[in-house]
Amino acid sequence: MERLNLIFELLPSNRSGSARGLTIAELEAKLGDQSEIEIPHRRSLQRDLQVLVREDRVVVLGTAKGDLPRYQRVEEPFEIEEPVWNYLLQHLKRDLEGMVSAGQLSKILNRLKLKDEGLDLGEDKICILPDSLRLQPAQIDYQVFANVLRALADGAALRVRYIDRLGKASEPVLHPLGVMQRGPRVYLCAMKNDEQDERMYALDRMRSAECLPISARQKSDFDFNRQIAEGRVDFANGQQITLKATVRGYVEQLLYDCPMHDSQKLDPLETEEAGSLLTVTLPASGQLLRWILAGGGNIILMEPETLREVVVGQVKKMYDDYYFNDNS
CATH class of the missing domain: 2.30.30 (SH3 type barrels.)
Structure with missing residues (x-):
């Protein structure tokens, strides 16, 4: 079964835009690059391909007289298209860059068999940026x-x-x-x-x-998924809050296109002032506080009062540090 699945993955997709499949010899060469599997005898390989053809997982091309049979894997319409798959692999690489050192990254990509495939669209064609300042990963043993x-x-x-x-x-x-x-x-x-x-x-x-x-x-009562959902892993107590705020500018448009939670509601302001009223229920966390502060004047928090006091205190402290404790 592992060999059948590997053969299936090595064959080009019928949805890749290329009508050219692989011959038996070309497939053998690709199998030779897979160190974890013993290359089967050609007759065994032919039988494997016949099984995949009977299961409608592989299609045979080039059946005209004199042509060598070529094989393609058959992908269902709902499967991810090859260009989108390549893009997601680029995203994976960017995410890994934020988790491990540069020296470890090449080893991981090689272990994932991504070193020479799926990453053909370079940085001159695709640019993926995090939504916040990305720090270098902490060095771990x-x-x-x-x-x-x-x-x-x-x-x-x-x-x-x-x-x-x-x-x-x-x-x-x-x-x-x-x-x-x-x-x-x-x-x-x-x-x-x-x-x-x-x-x-x-x-x-x-x-x-x-x-x-x-x-x-x-x-017994520990549930990691619940801890995450309640915001406890961000050094918070997991308290659920209903947040109300006026949002405007880029933050308003961003939240219309990319909601911060399923409970989010955005209503136009009743006054003629530009912006919308944001209402959302979610866990109180350090991440939420940092997001509000990062929005600057584009987010004016109204409720809950306790969080508003924290935000006001942070803003006031920054003001004091910049304008009253400036030794320059």
Whole structure:
């Protein structure tokens, strides 16, 4: 089955815009580039292709007298078109650039078999930019990362050497619950020693990680997806809020085209003032606060009052720092 699926993937698509398939010899050459599979005897390969043809997964071309048979894979209409697939691969590469170092990126692309295919549209034709300033990824020890993931998969406890942001070292026993990538940093969500509450530990602050021969304590009510949905992974308490704000300019148009949540409503202002009234229910989080502050004068927050006070406090502090504490 693995060989059949590999043959299917190696054949050109009937939706790629090219009528040319692969001959048996050309397919054998492509299989020769796949180090993880033994090249089958030609008769076996012919039988494999006959199976795929009977299953309507492959079509035979060039059946005229004297022509060598050529084979194409048959893709359903709902499958992703080749140009769109190439674009998505470019997006994947850009996302990976924000997660790993340049040295690791080439190894990952090679492992994914993306080094020489699917990336033929270069930066002179496609430009993909993040919607915020992209920081360079934090440097992590990949042996540490591997042990963290192994402990998580095996349900084992971990002893780590951890350096906090003040430079203080400790060696806690952690009971892993889940791993989260947030922006350029990777975090382990875990319970420490005998504590019952989970915390987030940055992997780039771990100098070593040892899988222990004891089972990790479990937390029966822990649900990583719920933690994410409630905003708890962004150093917030998961509180749901109904946000009301006046939005204008580029922010208004952006939210019309790209809603921030399914509950979003945008209504034109009743006054003649330009802009719309945004109403949306979502978790309070640091990410939300940063988005509001980044909008500047294009977002005027009205509710909830507690968040409005935080925004006003941040703006006032920035004003004071810029205009009253300027030593220049």
